[in-house]
Amino acid sequence: MFYDGKAMTQAVNRSKSAAGVQRQPMLPLSKAMEIAWKSIRLRLSRSLLVTSGIVLALAFLMSILTSDAMIKGMRGWIEHPGISISKEQQQVLADSLRRQRTAVQEAVAESRKKALKPRERWKAENDFDKSLIEIQQELGIPLPLTAPELESAMSADADLEGIFRSWLESARQLKAMQAERTAPQRLAALMEKNGVPSDPVQIQQSRIQTRWMIGLALLVAFVGILNAMLMSVTERYREIGTMKCLGALDGFIIKLFLIESLFQGVVGTVVGVVLGLLLSLVATSISYGSFAWKNIPWSEIVSAGGVCLVVGVLLTVGGALYPSWRAARMQPIEAMRADV
Amino acid sequence: MAATTEHDPDNAESALSEYTVRTIDVKRNYKMGGEIIHALKGVTISVNRGEYISIMGPSGSGKSTLFNMIGGLDKPSEGKVYIDEVDIAQLDSYELAWMRCHKIGYIFQTFNLMPVQTALENVMLPMIFAGMNTAEAQDKAAEILKRVELGHRLMNRPAEMSGGQQQRVAIARAFANDPSIILADEPTGNLDLHTGQLIIELLHDLNKEKGVTIITATHDHKMLAISDRIIWIRDGRVDRIQNREDLKIEVGTIQGAGGEQMH
Numbered sequence: 001m002f003y004d005g006k007a008m009t010q011a012v013n014r015s016k017s018a019a020g021v022q023r024q025p026m027l028p029l030s031k032a033m034e035i036a037w038k039s040i041r042l043r044l045s046r047s048l049l050v051t052s053g054i055v056l057a058l059a060f061l062m063s064i065l066t067s068d069a070m071i072k073g074m075r076g077w078i079e080h081p082g083i084s085i086s087k088e089q090q091q092v093l094a095d096s097l098r099r100q101r102t103a104v105q106e107a108v109a110e111s112r113k114k115a116l117k118p119r120e121r122w123k124a125e126n127d128f129d130k131s132l133i134e135i136q137q138e139l140g141i142p143l144p145l146t147a148p149e150l151e152s153a154m155s156a157d158a159d160l161e162g163i164f165r166s167w168l169e170s171a172r173q174l175k176a177m178q179a180e181r182t183a184p185q186r187l188a189a190l191m192e193k194n195g196v197p198s199d200p201v202q203i204q205q206s207r208i209q210t211r212w213m214i215g216l217a218l219l220v221a222f223v224g225i226l227n228a229m230l231m232s233v234t235e236r237y238r239e240i241g242t243m244k245c246l247g248a249l250d251g252f253i254i255k256l257f258l259i260e261s262l263f264q265g266v267v268g269t270v271v272g273v274v275l276g277l278l279l280s281l282v283a284t285s286i287s288y289g290s291f292a293w294k295n296i297p298w299s300e301i302v303s304a305g306g307v308c309l310v311v312g313v314l315l316t317v318g319g320a321l322y323p324s325w326r327a328a329r330m331q332p333i334e335a336m337r338a339d340v
Numbered sequence: 341m342a343a344t345t346e347h348d349p350d351n352a353e354s355a356l357s358e359y360t361v362r363t364i365d366v367k368r369n370y371k372m373g374g375e376i377i378h379a380l381k382g383v384t385i386s387v388n389r390g391e392y393i394s395i396m397g398p399s400g401s402g403k404s405t406l407f408n409m410i411g412g413l414d415k416p417s418e419g420k421v422y423i424d425e426v427d428i429a430q431l432d433s434y435e436l437a438w439m440r441c442h443k444i445g446y447i448f449q450t451f452n453l454m455p456v457q458t459a460l461e462n463v464m465l466p467m468i469f470a471g472m473n474t475a476e477a478q479d480k481a482a483e484i485l486k487r488v489e490l491g492h493r494l495m496n497r498p499a500e501m502s503g504g505q506q507q508r509v510a511i512a513r514a515f516a517n518d519p520s521i522i523l524a525d526e527p528t529g530n531l532d533l534h535t536g537q538l539i540i541e542l543l544h545d546l547n548k549e550k551g552v553t554i555i556t557a558t559h560d561h562k563m564l565a566i567s568d569r570i571i572w573i574r575d576g577r578v579d580r581i582q583n584r585e586d587l588k589i590e591v592g593t594i595q596g597a598g599g600e601q602m603h
Contacts, residue, residue, distance in 0.1 A: 021426050021431060021435045021438060021439055022435070022438050022442075023432075023434040023435055023438055024434050024435070024437035024438035024441055024469070024470075025470075025471045027468070027469065027471070031468065038456060038457070039456050042456035043456060238450075238452060239452075239454060239455075241452075242446075242448075242452040242454070243454075243465075243469075244437070244440070245411075245413065245440055245444075245446045245452075246440070246441065246446075246465055246466040246469055246513070247437050247438065247440045247441020247442070247466055247469040247470060247517075248437065248469050249433065249434065249437050249469075250433055250437075252469075331413060331414050331415060332413045332440075333408045333413040333414045334414070336448075336452070
């Protein structure tokens with residue numbers, strides 16, 4: 001407190017004054033909290049509208065950040081897939097499959113010599129999950145004999161079924177192994193098909209593009225949220241003027257709007273971040289299937305969420321704080337008359 | 341004046357207590373698109389404690405501007421405004437807030453109730469701002485609302501009440517912290533004839549009952565009959581001041597005279 005001329009005059013005035021003007025006490029935060037909470041609850045539809053604007057803006061930002069992180073993650077996986085199967089292991093399995101194939105063919109030839117009668121019953125009860133033709137199509141590996149030949153042989157001789165089954169198992173294992181070893185190439189092809197570049201120059205270009213998108217998303221959030229908050233505060237200027245008439249301190253009014261906007265900002269941002277994350281997870285899964293889940297960079301997604309939270313809350317509170325600060329400083333009559 | 345000693349126990353001999361409001365050569369200029377508009381061109385008035393004053397004048401006369409100066413709602417460009425002999429230009433924002441909270445009760449043409457709060461909470465608000473605890477404020481607010489015959493509508497929101505009822509809530513709110521001045525800006529402006537009459541009667545009764553100074557800005561003829569003095573404003577200046585005694589003498593011609601002023 002400076003004891004300048006004005007303060008002195010004030011002191012003199014006060015001592016002279018019969019009324020004895022006092023200083024209005026600052027109300028505790030809990031009171032502001034109570035009033036702000038009530039205001040949010042009773043204006044629910046209005047505050048939901050404002051909050052939904054925040055949600056949309058943040059969902060947009062978050063989904064762009066998350067999609068970008070996931071693409072990066074998949075690209076990293078293509079470079080370092082971390083596959084544990086070696087070429088040798090695959091070769092060993094291929095050799096054993098070849099031997100089993102010969103075994104099946106020999107067993108069938110052997111069985112034919114016996115000229116056993118086919119059992120109609122076997123056909124009806126055979127417990128392969130699919131027809132042999134379908135199995136062949138699925139595997140992409142030729143059966144030891146044609147499907148009808150195998151089928152008629154197996155229906156005549158029950159022992160053949162076991163031999164064929166062990167071939168089938170090995171074939172399936174080999175198929176899975178091949179799939180795992182070629183997965184990075186397939187993902188790369190898929191990314192190329194989706195227009196995601198793979199060579200360094202193009203990656204650099206797309207990075208610039210992504211930065212533009214993030215900038216755009218930030219701009220959308222900035223304009224959208226500031227606009228919503230400015231509107232929702234300025235339409236309450238008369239209320240602010242009235243509160244000043246009733247003895248509210250400027251600081252209390254600002255505190256009231258700060259709490260209200262903080263609440264809206266946190267709720268809106270959290271909902272928006274979750275929504276954006278889900279959206280980009282779903283969109284990436286649709287484009288890349290199970291590859292999307294192979295290498296999700298959770299730490300990057302968490303930090304993107306953190307960035308969104310900071311951006312959302314700062315914009316919301318800033319957007320409410322500025323007009324409420326301006327209104328709180330106005331003469332009450334100006335605030336009440338202010339045309340919005 | 342009996343009310344004087346009651347309001348002013350420490351400094352009864354002071355001449356300060358005689359007037360609740362004084363303005364000295366108050367001027368107010370507005371800038372409007374590069375042009376300066378002189379809304380008030382020097383107004384000097386004094387209002388006695390417990391008086392019922394009506395400020396009359398056509399729209400654009402500076403009536404509302406003067407009214408806002410008296411209530412500390414706006415600051416004069418030149419001149420001084422004293423409320424209870426305190427120059428309000430000297431007050432900092434905390435003191436001004438205290439003054440508005442404790443000394444002045446405001447009633448507006450558009451009621452200006454908090455839309456999200458019940459009648460009871462609206463009346464409690466100035467008490468809360470004054471630092472009163474909730475239970476005490478609740479009891480007092482309920483009591484004042486009963487006085488304005490709204491004891492049955494404590495939990496209603498403004499939207500659920502008629503205009504007259506809303507204005508009575510606003511009146512109750514204005515009286516919340518036992519102010520020494522009530523400022524009513526066109527309190528009947530948004531009400532029908534009959535409801536307006538009831539509001540005027542209520543203000544008159546409260547004026548007599550509580551010894552509070554009431555200052556209204558109005559167009560309403562019915563206000564004239566209960567006013568102690570009428571300050572006619574014209575073209576940013578005090579045109580004339582009529583006392584009630586003068587009014588009674590003029591009673592035959594007042595309607596005509598008033599009408600002439602008004603249109």
